[in-house]
Amino acid sequence: EVVIGILALQGAFVEHQATIQNLSVKRKISVSLVRTVEDLELCDALIIPGGESTTIALLARLAGLLEPLRAFVKTKPVWGTCAGAILLSQVVEGTKKGGQEVLGGISITIARNGWGSQVESFEADLEVEGLRDSQTPFTGIFIRAPVVLTLTPSPADPPIQVIARLAPNLLPPSLPSLEDDDPKTIVALRQGLHFLTTFHPELTHDDRFHEYFVRECVLARAE
Numbered sequence: 001e002v003v004i005g006i007l008a009l010q011g012a013f014v015e016h017q018a019t020i021q022n023l024s025v026k027r028k029i030s031v032s033l034v035r036t037v038e039d040l041e042l043c044d045a046l047i048i049p050g051g052e053s054t055t056i057a058l059l060a061r062l063a064g065l066l067e068p069l070r071a072f073v074k075t076k077p078v079w080g081t082c083a084g085a086i087l088l089s090q091v092v093e094g095t096k097k098g099g100q101e102v103l104g105g106i107s108i109t110i111a112r113n114g115w116g117s118q119v120e121s122f123e124a125d126l127e128v129e130g131l132r133d134s135q136t137p138f139t140g141i142f143i144r145a146p147v148v149l150t151l152t153p154s155p156a157d158p159p160i161q162v163i164a165r166l167a168p169n170l171l172p173p174s175l176p177s178l179e180d181d182d183p184k185t186i187v188a189l190r191q192g193l194h195f196l197t198t199f200h201p202e203l204t205h206d207d208r209f210h211e212y213f214v215r216e217c218v219l220a221r222a223e
């Protein structure tokens with residue numbers, strides 16, 4: 001049985017736990033909350049929830065989890081949602097040096113609260129590749145969401161695969177207009193073992209991103 005951990009220091013971890021729990025009924029997976037190094041050692045994969053990335057990093061440091069998490073990211077699949085996506089990015093723009101510790105894992109530059117202070121939150125239908133029932137739009141819930149600024153893989157890194165984009169012609173009026181190929185339209189992507197969404201799939205009654213992570217990132221690897 002494959003154990004999927006949910007980092008449970010702060011933020012929306014209960015919702016992720018419930019969704020993975022439902023998925024576990026039909027698959028050889030189980031879900032486990034992670035608060036200590038011992039909890040982490042039991043996991044084969046990890047979800048880092050949304051919340052406040054600075055708070056999650058601080059609590060991880062206090063729990064002695066920061067270095068174990070960095071080691072985990074090097075060998076096991078990790079999915080970061082929103083604040084979790086910030087922690088999984090290589091570079092976070094707009095924070096003072098030392099102001100935001102990251103785990104790395106995905107070679108992008110990301111901006112915290114990147115839609116600007118006027119845009120606290122919004123919902124948008126996403127264009128998604130590779131999900132079950134891909135004809136049915138997925139409603140992305142964005143809450144003070146980070147924004148992907150640049151993709152920076154080096155030749156030695158695994159390629160970055162874009163999984164979901166905002167449709168520039170369907171953006172809520174509060175957002176700046178975007179060209180089709182602007183990296184800011186990228187809201188879900190994959191690189192190597194890792195997966196990142198800048199929105200909150202655990203707050204929608206739609207488990208397709210969870211199913212995707214379990215199927216493509218976790219079980220495909222365990223087989």
Ligand code: GLN
Nearest residue numbers: 050051052053082083144
């Ligand atoms: N703005 C938060 C941060 O910078 C992320 C928001 C979220 O996870 N919903 O960490």
